Amino acid sequence: xxxxxxFQEMYFENNIEMAGYIDxxxxxxxxxxxxxxxxxxxxxxxxxFINIFDLLSIPEGLPxxxxxxxxxxxxxxxxxxxxxxxxxxxTGKNSKKLSSKLLFIEFGSFKTTGVCNLRTVRxxxxxxxxxxxxxxxxxxxxxICYPCHPTVLGTENTLYSSxxxxxxxxxxxSKFGFPFVFLNSYCGDVSTHKTRLSRTSSEIERLGNLxxxxxxxxxxxxxxxxxxxxxxxxxxxxxxxxxxxEVPKDPRALPGYNLAMCRENLGKYSExxxxxxxxGSLKILLLPFEIFYETxxxxxxxxxxxxxxxxxVCYALSYRPYVVPKNYSGTYEWYAxxxxxxxxxxxxxxxxxxxxxxxxxKNSGIVERNQYDTLDNLSGEKEKSEx
Numbered sequence: 001x002x003x004x005x006x007f008q009e010m011y012f013e014n015n016i017e018m019a020g021y022i023d024x025x026x027x028x029x030x031x032x033x034x035x036x037x038x039x040x041x042x043x044x045x046x047x048x049f050i051n052i053f054d055l056l057s058i059p060e061g062l063p064x065x066x067x068x069x070x071x072x073x074x075x076x077x078x079x080x081x082x083x084x085x086x087x088x089x090x091t092g093k094n095s096k097k098l099s100s101k102l103l104f105i106e107f108g109s110f111k112t113t114g115v116c117n118l119r120t121v122r123x124x125x126x127x128x129x130x131x132x133x134x135x136x137x138x139x140x141x142x143x144i145c146y147p148c149h150p151t152v153l154g155t156e157n158t159l160y161s162s163x164x165x166x167x168x169x170x171x172x173x174s175k176f177g178f179p180f181v182f183l184n185s186y187c188g189d190v191s192t193h194k195t196r197l198s199r200t201s202s203e204i205e206r207l208g209n210l211x212x213x214x215x216x217x218x219x220x221x222x223x224x225x226x227x228x229x230x231x232x233x234x235x236x237x238x239x240x241x242x243x244x245x246e247v248p249k250d251p252r253a254l255p256g257y258n259l260a261m262c263r264e265n266l267g268k269y270s271e272x273x274x275x276x277x278x279x280g281s282l283k284i285l286l287l288p289f290e291i292f293y294e295t296x297x298x299x300x301x302x303x304x305x306x307x308x309x310x311x312x313v314c315y316a317l318s319y320r321p322y323v324v325p326k327n328y329s330g331t332y333e334w335y336a337x338x339x340x341x342x343x344x345x346x347x348x349x350x351x352x353x354x355x356x357x358x359x360x361x362k363n364s365g366i367v368e369r370n371q372y373d374t375l376d377n378l379s380g381e382k383e384k385s386e387x
Contacts, residue, residue, distance in 0.1 A: 028158055
């Protein structure tokens with residue numbers, strides 16, 4: 001198996017509508033920090049390109065395996081789609097040129113405190129993430145998968161920035177001496193809302209230092225690189241009737257209500273795809289949704305039926321808004337979500353079905369690429385989240 005890695009900066013014009021906050025009115029006015037695109041090339045019998053963008057979301061129809069970090073300080077993706085496609089092609093070609101034999105992958109988990117937390121009424125002591133280190137004959141690079149809205153900068157900011165995601169990469173690269181990629185995970189209700197002291201670049205620096213200080217590359221498990229497989233599944237999720245929504249009593253939920261009122265008629269269902277990328281015993285679940293922390297833990301429990309080395313990545317393949325568990329009615333996220341209350345259950349059932357299929361084929365190491373359609377539930381439109 002071969003792997004290659006490459007990254008570069010992305011440049012966009014000013015005066016473009018920015019994505020991420022429903023209450024932000026002004027267009028972009030310059031750069032605070034560069035926006036980047038990172039590409040990972042994988043090849044065994046087939047080639048796969050994973051491109052990770054400093055964007056809020058992924059526009060429809062992007063080639064390869066696209067993923068967004070979910071920064072709220074970048075242009076609206078549909079306003080710059082041609083440029084995004086161009087950067088996909090350039091970084092993909094370069095990551096392939098730099099590819100060489102993948103020797104092994106190291107896998108581990110870590111916990112952080114004080115960087116982010118649940119922004120709902122509940123709190124947890126620590127947020128868990130996953131770390132991967134790819135070591136090839138020519139390169140070493142790390143991948144951090146961590147659930148947190150990277151939203152220190154607020155609605156008043158009109159400067160492009162990778163925000164906290166970029167700072168995580170920068171600090172880890174400096175600490176360990178090789179580049180890092182940031183993948184966002186199940187952060188639907190996880191952000192810096194309760195941990196940030198201000199909405200400034202100096203606060204990004206503080207939280208970045210705090211994050212890096214809690215990451216170590218000790219006791220990582222070795223994964224043998226073999227049996228590269230990519231399986232996609234189709235899903236439909238029912239849309240709730242926005243005409244039945246009432247103005248929220250909690251003012252913190254008002255932006256979500258306003259977002260729902262701005263939404264065009266989505267019909268009764270929305271369709272999308274999820275996928276499972278397998279590299280030996282490493283299982284990477286790719287979801288377009290913004291799912292809650294507790295939903296992510298449920299997905300990891302399902303994945304442990306086939307492997308203890310699993311990662312859940314969100315904002316991948318395309319973009320779909322919040323999927324909210326049933327017990328969060330009336331919150332900002334619940335109003336911002338276009339889906340029925342059955343959406344979480346439908347996603348869990350689909351992943352369970354996929355895992356059962358993998359269990360049947362794990363002895364051969366080959367996964368058939370079937371598409372599974374559920375009978376209920378999903379929605380696709382560009383969400384501007386509260387962060």
